[in-house]
Amino acid sequence: xNAYNVAIVGATGMVGQEFIKILEQRNFPMASVRLYASxxxxxxxxxxxxxxxVVKETAIDSFQHIDIALFSxxxxxxxxxxxxxxxxxxxxVDNSAAWRMDPxxxxxxxxxxxxxxxxxxxxxxxxxxxxxxxxxxxxxxHIVNPIxxxxxxxxxxxxxxxxxxxxxxxxxxxxxxxxxxxxPHVYPHQIAFNLLPExxxxxxxxxxxxxxxxxxxxxxxMHADDxxxxxxxxxxxxxxxxxxxxxxxxxxxxxxxxxxxxxxxxPGVKVLDDxxxxxxxxxxxxxxxxxxxxxxIRTDVSHPRGLVLWVVSDNIRKGAALNAIQIAEEAIKRxxxxxxx
Ligand SMILES: NC(=O)c1ccc[n+]([C@@H]2O[C@H](COP(=O)([O-])OP(=O)(O)OC[C@H]3O[C@@H](n4cnc5c(N)ncnc54)[C@H](OP(=O)(O)O)[C@@H]3O)[C@@H](O)[C@H]2O)c1
Numbered sequence: 001x002n003a004y005n006v007a008i009v010g011a012t013g014m015v016g017q018e019f020i021k022i023l024e025q026r027n028f029p030m031a032s033v034r035l036y037a038s039x040x041x042x043x044x045x046x047x048x049x050x051x052x053x054v055v056k057e058t059a060i061d062s063f064q065h066i067d068i069a070l071f072s073x074x075x076x077x078x079x080x081x082x083x084x085x086x087x088x089x090x091x092x093v094d095n096s097a098a099w100r101m102d103p104x105x106x107x108x109x110x111x112x113x114x115x116x117x118x119x120x121x122x123x124x125x126x127x128x129x130x131x132x133x134x135x136x137x138x139x140x141x142h143i144v145n146p147i148x149x150x151x152x153x154x155x156x157x158x159x160x161x162x163x164x165x166x167x168x169x170x171x172x173x174x175x176x177x178x179x180x181x182x183x184p185h186v187y188p189h190q191i192a193f194n195l196l197p198e199x200x201x202x203x204x205x206x207x208x209x210x211x212x213x214x215x216x217x218x219x220x221x222m223h224a225d226d227x228x229x230x231x232x233x234x235x236x237x238x239x240x241x242x243x244x245x246x247x248x249x250x251x252x253x254x255x256x257x258x259x260x261x262x263x264x265x266x267p268g269v270k271v272l273d274d275x276x277x278x279x280x281x282x283x284x285x286x287x288x289x290x291x292x293x294x295x296x297i298r299t300d301v302s303h304p305r306g307l308v309l310w311v312v313s314d315n316i317r318k319g320a321a322l323n324a325i326q327i328a329e330e331a332i333k334r335x336x337x338x339x340x341x
Contacts, residue, residue, distance in 0.1 A: 002339045003031035004332070007066045007090065009058050009081060010073030011035035012044060014163050015095055018321035019070050020048050028325065029332070031339065036062055037073065063088040067339050068328050071095060072320065086122025091337045093124050093324045097209075100125040100217060107220045110326040111267045112139045117331050124327055129319025130154050130210065130233065130242055131217040136292040136318070137311045138248065139222055140266035141259055148305075149228040149249040152214060156199060157238040157283060160315050161186060169237055191237050199233040208233060241283025242315040250305045256297045259307055263294050268318070273297050281312035289314055290322055 006023070010016040016037070023030060033048050036058040044055045056062065058077065063069060063085040071078050071085075071094040078098040085092050099105040106116035107125045109132055117124060127135075138147060158165040165186045172182045172192035182190045189196055199210035211231040219225045236243075264271050272281045273295040281293030292313045300306025313319060331337040 001029055002332070003029045004067040004337070004339050005032045005034075005065055006030050007034045007036060007063060007069040007085070009036045009062075009069060009071045009077065009085075010095075011046060011055055012037040012041040013072060014159055014166070014316055015072035015320045018316045019072065019325065020046065022317070022321050022325050024049055026325065026329070028329070031067075034062070034066065060084055063090050065340060066090040067337060068093070070321075070324055070328070072324075082123050089340060090122070091120070091124070091328070091331060092122060093126060093327050095126045095320050095324055097128065097213070098125075099123050100127060100213075101220065107217060108327050108330075109135055109139075109221050109323060110330045111136055113221055113223065114330045114334075117327065117334070117336055120331075120336070124331070126320065126324045126327065127217045127221060128210070128213040129160055129315040130156060130231075130244065131214050131221070132319050132323050133242060133292045133311055133313035133315075134214065134244055134246065135218055135221050136266075136268050136313075137263065137294050137309060138218075138246070140262050140269065141248070141250070141254065141307075142222060142224065142227075144258075144262055145254050146251040147224070147227050147248055148251055150218070150230070151247040152229070152231045153245045154199075154214075154231065154233045155195075155236040155238070155243040155245075156210075156233060157236060157240050157242055157315055158186075158191060159240045160199075160242065160319070161235075165191075166239060169239065173237070187235065191235060193237060195237075196235040197232060199235055207231070238283045240287040240314055240316060241285075241312055242319060243281075243283055244309075244311045246309045246311060247300055247303075248307050248309065249300075249303055250307070253305050254307055256299060256307065259297050259309075263297075268292055269294060271295065271297075280310060283312060286312045286314050288317070290317055292318055 280295035
């Protein structure tokens, strides 16, 4: 079996740490691994398996002899270094928003469009976390009964903003419980015991960029530009796990039982849906696991061809690190990436 030289850019971050964990858990065929971050973390030591590895500052010469480069250090770093890594011959799987809508870059969820990996020119983009879990749940229904329109409201955890936001929620929760004042740093307002309907920046049309990612990325991944999507993205005081309430309008009527049957067989999906015993997914249950969970499947009483779903997933795993590693695994399986040595 071939083994690959892997680089992780952003190795010290929330997603980077999960990359390391998942590569080990899935026995990813690694010949070697190099860890990169900014100059702040250069010299820090991290374990990959039993091997202690020194984190280095990301630089132009970081990608020599690298076969697969997993990027998760934000858009600016990806814009700058992903082409450098690709030019050095690595297959880049990029977690940032930098390349997702570039027509020359495939945007991939392996359960949906693995064939798109084939036309990569060195960079493959990993979709946004809220998009990944939505399309994993919707695509199996769409191929049976085409989706016309989606209205989605998200409840997104703070881990989607990175480690500083995790600390901010912890600190603020303690301060509020002690009756003290909170000064927000990461978010524009207090996040503890609160909800903020602002993720990413506002656009001229009143939506945020996060909400617009759900529109554009859904079209690109599902190859279905005619699906109408309207999203409201909300940051919730949850550490890990994004939740989504989704109203779906189909071309033809679909019963909740049909949807449950289709989703029960769909790759990467687990149906948890028995209101009589309060069985439905929630972030605490999804955190640390790999599936996209679907529950509360019911007829939308406001539309003759509508269903309502509640979809939950670990945003750091399936929403980021796991999906990226699955892309690399798929490329290896199909011989679309080859080790240099
Ligand atoms: N679904 C998704 O695809 C998804 C989900 C979540 C996040 N993300 C993306 O992943 C990125 C990282 O998210 P996170 O949650 O892991 O954030 P995080 O916990 O804040 O970690 C950021 C990482 O980026 C590194 N970094 C920052 N500036 C750098 C620089 N100038 N050069 C090299 N490395 C630098 C940091 O290294 P230091 O330790 O040196 O600061 C750290 O390793 C986000 O910005 C986002 O673009 C994607």
